Amino acid sequence: MRRRRTARRRAASRRPIRARRSSRQKRAGPSRTLRGRRRLRRSAPAREPNAAHQLQLAYAAGRQAGAALTGDQLRHTPDEDVRQQLHAGWSAWYASARTMSWPLYRQAEARYLAGCAETSGLPIGDWVMLPTEQRVGAVVTVMNEQETIGGVLAELQRLPLTELIVVINGSRDASYDIVRSQTDATIVHTHAPLGHDVGRALGAKLARADVVLFLDGDIPVKAEELVPFALTAAQGSDIVLNDISPYVGRFEDRDAVTMVKEFVNRVMGRGDLGINSLTAVPHAMRSEAIARIGHPHLAVPPKAQVLAMLHGLVIRAAASVDVIAGNRTRAMNTGQHNPVAELIVGDHLEALHEALTAQGKRMAFPDPYRRRVMTMA
Amino acid sequence: MPKRRGAKLRKRAGKPSRPIRNAEFPEVSVIIPAMNERRAIAAVIAEAARVHPSTEVIVVANGSTDGTAQAARRMGARVLSYDEALGHDVGRSIGAREAKGRVLLFTDADIVIPARDLQPLVHAVASGGADIALNTYLGPVAKAQVHSVILAKHALNIFAGRADLKGASMTTIPHAISRGARDAIGCDHLAVPPLAQAIALQQGLVVRGIHYVEVGRRNRRRRRGKTKDPLERLIVGDHLEALDWTIDRVGPRGGRADASRSRELVR
Structure with missing residues (x-):
């Protein structure tokens, strides 16, 4: 049942990203129901003037x-x-x-x-342009990704990127050879695994572009789908998240990681971001934002997100790519008590620790009325 | 919906409940904080007294100007009365401190829950099956965006390593705890139910969802129109306070390893 549903969602993701909404829908604010959001996604593209x-x-x-x-x-x-x-x-x-x-x-x-x-008279091929003069680079993290990395890089090569950084760690397969032969990327190669998301932090440190796209080596994303991320960041958003809310279903069906993502956004006063998080790829960041957050913190994505919010950086979930249907299932990332889920839940608590330290133990949610003195015997 | 609730109350009001007799050495203490709840208090007390043959009912009347305390006294309940409003859930803490039973059952004065829906909770604790027996009612979760309180309840359980509890919470009534759980948690902490829950889970008390009691209709009454619900912010803050306590005790990751991450490689 779940399989079939994801197939349908995948088809929906290829439809236009931005659709005109009726004036009544506009007044009602962003649609809160899944059906409503799907309807918006389905609605015909605008007939634009000129x-x-x-x-x-x-x-x-x-x-x-x-x-x-x-x-x-x-x-x-x-x-x-x-x-x-x-x-x-x-x-x-x-x-x-x-x-x-x-x-x-x-x-x-x-x-x-x-x-x-x-x-x-030249064959232009399948190039995809970027609508900005700013330098746009990409960081790709790879760990035993020989089946998919070629496709990931092929899509990136369709874009006029000014730099491509590939962090290969703990790989015992042909990932390195594929990256080396297919691209002239800057490669960071470590035999030992760096651990979850540490590669991103390393790549971010090396990146020199104005806007950096972050991808994983196991999830190919169409070049066309990366353009909105780059453009939104180029237009001034510090962080552009992948809006995966159309793909996660009703609250009661969601996994623990999805719930804590939403909770952290909600208590940070960014409920509008829903379940969206730096934990998900692809996302884009401006170089200033990386510097402000501090690139080592990118190794713990939820913490980086909370720090960005505490610093008042502009965060938007402005583009949507379905990375759920295509995500490779492994022994490590499935089941209720899988180690990756536990790690990411821990990341979110660590993120909250930052916020609690900065804003106090109730953050922006005070308790002005309780007569706590009465509870002491 | 509110109409139906009103009708139910009127029917009960038309049939005055007989006063109860509090047990001198009770097995079960039922704790009922009340603030201007004269309308339903008699019926609530009558049902509460029927959860066990040996029961005391403690009403913590506070900030009431409608005669709640007098009505409760007339019903035979033990009444702790405070002129000023104590604030949300402080009454639970005070009631728990005074409770003599081996099992403490918490409920509210604004909703009449039949004794048969309270008994499973009491029984779970009395039989030793649980230190804390929770209501498994979760509120409306079959939607894309849930209320912040529901989200916070789920998040707290997940962070405490008990995703299986879903959103079951000591914030929700009715729930029962053992006297031992009360002492392990501390009466003062019972005034901030999510904090009490975090402490209970951290101390390894047996916390279980036991019985489903639909208490949603009561919550709906609190949300008038589109104005921001002040209770929502209070309760979300309670959950943050609970997480702050957890981090204090078991570290910023809640005891979760990330040794696999070579953080030292990126500085």
Whole structure:
């Protein structure tokens, strides 16, 4: 039963990310029921003003960018130099364009690349542009991930990333060879396992980009699905979480980890974030946010999240990728008392410890009326 | 819904309950904090007195201006009366301190729970099957977003390593505890029920969900319109206080290892 349901959710995740809501729904605030949220996701993309005109402009910008390529750049296979130039053209066009929905954005991007191909005569392939001039990098953590890491990297290679850092730890399979032969990534390779999420902290320390995407080596994410994370961070959000709330079902059916995630957000005054957490990938962080939190804390993601909240950083769950259906089940991460769940529950208590230390033992939830003195005999 | 509840109360009011007789050396002490609950108090006391042949009923009347204490006295209950309001659950603490029974049953004065729904809780403790016998009612959980109190109850049990309890909580009435559990927890801590629960779990007392008693209709009355429920914030704070205590005792991870993490590698 559960299997079948996840298959359906997976299909839903490929639908447009942002959908227009009726004015009545807007007034009612974000939908609180699952059915309501699914309905929102299903509703047709907006008919946007001047959509056709936008597409024409994108196409013209693409033709112009393609025509601007010269000499060496026009060899048979386009190289990184070409990609960066076309990407610069795209981000410049996007900056001048009106805001648009993601479906329209994707159409415009396709028109832009078609324009590039036409005037340059180059096969543009399956590149995905990023709508920002800021440097965007990625950190991928890998532990015995030879089956999936190739696919993860292939998607990242479709993006014009300025850096790719792969932290390989405790791997006894071909993960390293695959990463090395497929990419020119910066590789951190340790024979011993670093432990859960420590690789992220290490990668974050090495990263130099303005915006860093964090991924796991076992969950391939389509390049197109990473664009909203990068864009939201580029537009100023310090942390962009993956909104997995559409995939978790009713409260009573959830596991312990999901419940404590929601509890921590709720008591931090961020109930709007629901069950979303730095524990889940993919997510994006601005380099300033990493510095503010302190990269060692990223090894305990819920703690990093609470510290970010205590520092007043801007946290949003602005994009949604279904990582639940595809998550590899292992002996370690299934069952009621599995070690990974216990570790993550401990992480959340450790996170609360930070908040309790900073804000007092009841945080923002005072007890002004109890006459506690009366309880002393 | 409130209409139905009112009708039920009126029916009970029309049939005055006979006064009870408190046992001199009771097996069971029923503790009922009450603040302006004259309407239902007689019926609550009558049901409470029937949980066991040897029972005392203690009413902790506080901040009441409607004659709650007098009504309770007329019913034969032992009444501890305070002019000022003591605040949420402080009455439980005071009642527990005065209790003489081997089993302490906690309930509230604003809801009439039939004795047959109280007996399983008392029996679980009296028979030694549990040190703390909880109501397994969880509130509305078949939805995407639950009330913060429900979320907090679940989270506390998970952090205490008792996810199997789900949201069963000493915050919810009715529940019964043994006299030994009372002494292990400390009467003062019973005024902050989630704290009492955290202490009980940490000390290894046997805490079990025993019986389902639907007490949701009562909670609904508290939420008027869309205004923020002040009790919600109080009770969530109680849970934080409980977690703070836990961290104090067993460390920031609640005793959970993360030795597998080489934290020293990233500084």
